[in-house]
Amino acid sequence: MRRSLLALALLAPFAAGAQTFPDRPITIVLPYAPGSASDAYGRALGEHFTRLMGQPVVLTNRDGASGVVGMRFVAQSAPDGHTLGLTPVTPVVVQPHMVRNLGIGPDSFAPVCGTNENIIGAVVRADSPIRDLAGLVAEGRRRSLTFGSPGPNSLPQLAMVRVTRATGVEFSHIPFRGDPPHLNELLAGRLDFSAAGVASASGLIEGDRLRLIAVFSARRHPDYPNVPTAREQGIDAQQLSQVGIYAPRGTPEPVMARLEEACRTGTQDEAFRRVAATRRVPVNFMSRADFTAMVQSEYEAYGRILRDLGVQPE
Numbered sequence: 300m301r302r303s304l305l306a307l308a309l310l311a312p313f314a315a316g317a318q319t320f321p322d323r324p325i326t327i328v329l330p331y332a333p334g335s336a337s338d339a340y341g342r343a344l345g346e347h348f349t350r351l352m353g354q355p356v357v358l359t360n361r362d363g364a365s366g367v368v369g370m371r372f373v374a375q376s377a378p379d380g381h382t383l384g385l386t387p388v389t390p391v392v393v394q395p396h397m398v399r400n401l402g403i404g405p406d407s408f409a410p411v412c413g414t415n416e417n418i419i420g421a422v423v424r425a426d427s428p429i430r431d432l433a434g435l436v437a438e439g440r441r442r443s444l445t446f447g448s449p450g451p452n453s454l455p456q457l458a459m460v461r462v463t464r465a466t467g468v469e470f471s472h473i474p475f476r477g478d479p480p481h482l483n484e485l486l487a488g489r490l491d492f493s494a495a496g497v498a499s500a501s502g503l504i505e506g507d508r509l510r511l512i513a514v515f516s517a518r519r520h521p522d523y524p525n526v527p528t529a530r531e532q533g534i535d536a537q538q539l540s541q542v543g544i545y546a547p548r549g550t551p552e553p554v555m556a557r558l559e560e561a562c563r564t565g566t567q568d569e570a571f572r573r574v575a576a577t578r579r580v581p582v583n584f585m586s587r588a589d590f591t592a593m594v595q596s597e598y599e600a601y602g603r604i605l606r607d608l609g610v611q612p613e
Contacts, residue, residue: 330369332477336498343574347565365450366390374407378549392598411544412562413585420497432513439468444491447481455494458515461536501579
């Protein structure tokens with residue numbers, strides 16, 4: 300009886316905290332540079348959380364190391380649901396294989412939900428003679444081409460590693476902190492092409508300043524149906540990028556359940572879907588169970604993929 304009472308006493312603070320959650324503002328960390336598509340749809344999702352939970356939601360950018368800086372901050376935060384991360388899977392399932400003693404990995408987080416697929420593409424300036432991925436590879440055989448990405452070992456960079464693996468053509472990679480800086484360098488003529496989230500480049504594509512020549516998803520981007528996937532162009536370079544919300548490991552179950560429900564209804568919210576459509580982000584909600592399974596599966600898969608690619612942790 301004493302042990303039972305002691306156990307209940309120890310659990311009481313956690314239960315009480317879960318029942319009153321949230322009792323102060325929630326912070327959603329975006330681990331990439333300001334100006335990307337995640338700023339817009341993250342803000343729309345945060346507004347839904349605010350309406351549903353009655354507490355302000357603050358979005359903050361903590362960029363660096365392809366998402367690791369921001370997600371390490373999330374992992375080290377109190378596991379009470381008041382600090383979350385919104386990110387593609389890169390810092391959680393890829394970077395732990397790339398950097399020794401990184402300090403984070405799938406076990407550092409409690410995945411809340413998947414929100415959307417951040418389809419990756421290759422873009423060139425609108426005045427470039429390169430019109431497709433085969434043309435890019437052919438030009439890469441003739442001369443050295445430079446390309447930008449949102450960071451070292453980011454999924455867009457890995458998409459181009461896959462192109463190299465499939466074709467034998469190497470490209471000179473110049474990493475940046477997020478998509479906007481390297482897209483600006485591409486526009487200025489200081490890069491030959493960029494690998495980026497299509498959503499981040501959509502305004503420039505539709506403004507006829509950049510040309511989308513390939514996407515690395517399993518499907519064509521619904522807003523650019525005339526642009527074939529890499530595989531449809533005969534180059535085996537598929538690179539998926541699911542975006543989702545993460546809480547620190549150890550966040551109480553009742554809090555997780557409330558966050559998941561807020562995420563589910565948030566991705567159905569008309570305002571969120573309107574922003575997602577405007578920013579060319581395909582909504583792809585995944586439940587907590589499905590998203591958690593996917594994160595673990597992707598982590599294991601990237602371990603095999605990167606070994607096959609000959610990538611060694613630094």
